[in-house]
Amino acid sequence: MDVQLAENQQELFAPGHRACPGCGMAVAARHILAATGSRVIVVTPTGCLETFTSPYGYSPWRVPWIHHLFENGPAVASGVAAALAAQGRNDIRVIVIAGDGSTFDIGFGALSGMLERGDDVLYICVENGAYMNTGNQRSGATMTYAATTTAPAGRCSMGKPQKKKDMPAIVSAHGTAYVATASVAYLKDLRRKVKKAMGFHGPRYIQIDTPCPSGWGFASDCTLAVGRLGVNCGLIPLFEMENGAVTRVRKIKKPVPVEAYLKAQGRFKHLFTQDRGALQVAQLQQIADGNIRRYGLADVEPKETA
Amino acid sequence: MQAESVVEGSEAVALAVKGCRPHVISAFPISPQTHIVEALARMVANGELDAAYVPVESEFSAASVLAGASAAGSRSYTASSSQGLLLMTEVLYASAGLRLPCVLTGVNRSISAPITIQVDHQDTVSLRDSGVIQFYVESSQEAYDVHLAAFKIAEDPGILLPVMVCMDGWILTHSYERVKLVSQEEIDGFLPKFRPENFLDIENPKTWGSYAEEDVLMEMRYSVQQAMQYGKRRIPEIFSELSRITGRDHGGLIEAYRTEGAAVVLVAMGSVAGTIKDAVDRLRDAGKKVGLVKIRCYRPFPHEDIRNAVQDARIVAVLDANFSMGSEGAVGLDLKAKLCGQPGAPPVLDFIAGLGGREVNADVVSRIVALAEQAVSSGSYPTESHWMDLNPAILP
Numbered sequence A: 001m002d003v004q005l006a007e008n009q010q011e012l013f014a015p016g017h018r019a020c021p022g023c024g025m026a027v028a029a030r031h032i033l034a035a036t037g038s039r040v041i042v043v044t045p046t047g048c049l050e051t052f053t054s055p056y057g058y059s060p061w062r063v064p065w066i067h068h069l070f071e072n073g074p075a076v077a078s079g080v081a082a083a084l085a086a087q088g089r090n091d092i093r094v095i096v097i098a099g100d101g102s103t104f105d106i107g108f109g110a111l112s113g114m115l116e117r118g119d120d121v122l123y124i125c126v127e128n129g130a131y132m133n134t135g136n137q138r139s140g141a142t143m144t145y146a147a148t149t150t151a152p153a154g155r156c157s158m159g160k161p162q163k164k165k166d167m168p169a170i171v172s173a174h175g176t177a178y179v180a181t182a183s184v185a186y187l188k189d190l191r192r193k194v195k196k197a198m199g200f201h202g203p204r205y206i207q208i209d210t211p212c213p214s215g216w217g218f219a220s221d222c223t224l225a226v227g228r229l230g231v232n233c234g235l236i237p238l239f240e241m242e243n244g245a246v247t248r249v250r251k252i253k254k255p256v257p258v259e260a261y262l263k264a265q266g267r268f269k270h271l272f273t274q275d276r277g278a279l280q281v282a283q284l285q286q287i288a289d290g291n292i293r294r295y296g297l298a299d300v301e302p303k304e305t306a
Numbered sequence B: 001m002q003a004e005s006v007v008e009g010s011e012a013v014a015l016a017v018k019g020c021r022p023h024v025i026s027a028f029p030i031s032p033q034t035h036i037v038e039a040l041a042r043m044v045a046n047g048e049l050d051a052a053y054v055p056v057e058s059e060f061s062a063a064s065v066l067a068g069a070s071a072a073g074s075r076s077y078t079a080s081s082s083q084g085l086l087l088m089t090e091v092l093y094a095s096a097g098l099r100l101p102c103v104l105t106g107v108n109r110s111i112s113a114p115i116t117i118q119v120d121h122q123d124t125v126s127l128r129d130s131g132v133i134q135f136y137v138e139s140s141q142e143a144y145d146v147h148l149a150a151f152k153i154a155e156d157p158g159i160l161l162p163v164m165v166c167m168d169g170w171i172l173t174h175s176y177e178r179v180k181l182v183s184q185e186e187i188d189g190f191l192p193k194f195r196p197e198n199f200l201d202i203e204n205p206k207t208w209g210s211y212a213e214e215d216v217l218m219e220m221r222y223s224v225q226q227a228m229q230y231g232k233r234r235i236p237e238i239f240s241e242l243s244r245i246t247g248r249d250h251g252g253l254i255e256a257y258r259t260e261g262a263a264v265v266l267v268a269m270g271s272v273a274g275t276i277k278d279a280v281d282r283l284r285d286a287g288k289k290v291g292l293v294k295i296r297c298y299r300p301f302p303h304e305d306i307r308n309a310v311q312d313a314r315i316v317a318v319l320d321a322n323f324s325m326g327s328e329g330a331v332g333l334d335l336k337a338k339l340c341g342q343p344g345a346p347p348v349l350d351f352i353a354g355l356g357g358r359e360v361n362a363d364v365v366s367r368i369v370a371l372a373e374q375a376v377s378s379g380s381y382p383t384e385s386h387w388m389d390l391n392p393a394i395l396p
Helices: A024-036 A048-053 A073-087 A100-106 A108-117 A167-172 A187-198 A213-217 A223-233 A258-263 A277-295 B009-019 B034-045 B059-071 B082-097 B140-155 B184-190 B217-246 B272-285 B303-309 B330-339 B362-378
Strands: A040-043 A093-098 A121-127 A178-183 A204-209 A239-242 A245-249 B003-008 B024-027 B052-055 B076-081 B102-108 B133-136 B162-168 B176-181 B254-257 B264-268 B290-295 B297-299 B315-320 B348-352
Touching: A024 A040, A024 A048, A024 A093, A024 A121, A024 A187, A024 A204, A024 A223, A040 A073, A073 A093, A073 A108, A073 A121, A073 B024, A073 B052, A073 B059, A100 A108, A100 A121, A108 A121, A108 B059, A121 A187, A167 A178, A167 A204, A167 A239, A178 A187, A178 A223, A187 A204, A204 A223, A223 A258, A258 A277, B003 B009, B009 B034, B009 B140, B009 B162, B009 B176, B024 B034, B024 B059, B034 B052, B034 B076, B059 B076, B059 B082, B059 B102, B076 B082, B082 B102, B082 B162, B082 B217, B102 B140, B133 B140, B133 B217, B140 B162, B140 B176, B140 B184, B140 B217, B184 B217, B217 B297, B254 B272, B254 B303, B264 B272, B264 B330, B264 B362, B272 B290, B272 B362, B290 B303, B303 B330, B315 B330, B315 B362, B330 B348, B348 B362
Parallel strands: A040 A093, A093 A121, A121 A204, A178 A204, B024 B052, B024 B076, B076 B102, B102 B162, B133 B162, B264 B290, B264 B315, B315 B348
Antiparallel strands: A178 A239, A239 A245, B003 B176, B133 B297, B254 B290
16 A cells, blocks of 8 residues: 555654644655665755654654754755765765745745755755645745635635746756656655655755645545645646656546645635635636646646637 | 965965865855955865865855754855855854854954945844854954864864854955964864764764754753853863964953053954054053953953953943944943943943944044043043044034
């Protein structure tokens, strides 16, 4: 079964941390380390993952792990990588596991610098589409029309009006050798991508969709189901890019309408309780269809609508 | 026999850093610091220095790279100035709290606005509460020597803090001086390899940078203060060890210059100390009992040493090249706080001088001494800072 790791494999991300029940990010962290193995140093900027794994005196991390600040994960990792290179320790690798607030927003400059310099760091964004650690505020990763506490739905608002920042394309535009998206709903695929990324040197980027029960508004036993809907409606395209070209995608056998994904979550509730929500749902369907066409996710491409 | 070269102050710093064999150097340009990291870049490019040179996209990342390198067990260095140091502020607080030793040169330059590239101490003084040890130097030779000591101080197991060597921009970084250089063998004998007990070790994984609350946070903070207090004992020992190699003694935490029997003691930091020493000599020649306390180590603040040096004084006059808006100069504040309530302690006057590169010459120093003497004779001691030589014609 996909969720279970092989029994003889030591858990490098141990149970007993303080994530919310059903947290997609905790699942991601566990499977990332299962794929990297133990010879890694992990840098985690401020965010959910940092907070729920590091209450002083307790730690689930069975690899060396450091948290420094919110906006400097890439630069701290560059420093670790530079030190390891200077020490001749090419047997140890550096990975960043960071949330979308630090990746898309506050640490964006540092990430761009790290990518541009070509530092030997695997950067993994565990993305839940908002600043969840502080209670669900919108970020550059928040999906269009999702309601957050700083872009709430209301009489004059349908949630976040802006588009989600296209980070994989931005990262790829730096000349990054390997860029991939993954989802905790497809763990075998996730582990394969992490393993593949570990085979490259220089900067690499993986963005993992990690559904958040408390922020997105769904029951804590529905994390993987919501993740699957996101992938299968086309809003969360899973693909790999090598040197700027899409090399592999996870095909969607039968695309589900975005409505199924949106209705499963409280953050889109306003689209179905207000009459005018139909327009926004149609726009989100267009975004999903656009993804399906852009990455070739379905054998039968959706028709372009006017 | 030490090699003697005529070098730019920035080059002197780069030579000292090279001698300390850092593993990792991060660099971002800002005047007047840039010549230092340019010199180091040339050394790496020419194969004279075996270090990873990381040309970052901001000072924030420059300081962050040091944090990562230090945590991974490598000696690391950067330099910055002014806005760059302010941008590093959040990082340096965290690195001090995480006990990540590193060395940076704080090339002094004023803070915007108005934007300027001219010197004062507002930038580095703004970092005084961060947990970074701060030295101020008078000459390029002292800059060279203190950088050699800085790594040993930062990496001392009882300290483990970032150390910043502050030197006046342009006046020191861009002027040429004779500087005596220590041989690589002697530096290697003085400065052991950096082998921290804690580092990001895959054989012994640890979690570093945890979330903490009221049950432990105060103790963690206090431990940084304990390291600072220990530094007051350890730093002079390390300076003495270095003196045995260099044959030069710049003083300990402070340098007391002609303070014996001085009625007026001036207190200052940085290159202005040279000017003040010259002024003190002239005033002494004219029969005035004047001396200088040069603060070499500003954090930890060596109030015990200063107190000893001013015990015979009728008055202490501080020259602050910085200002805490709404209050007064930072060194004046520190000194008043530490002398307050001490039996027989002299009154302290605070003078703001040299902001934005305004010249502080022997005449300015003489007038400060005269104002201090006037306060003593009138028995009236102003509690607000005296801003020297303000031009009333351009004040609003």
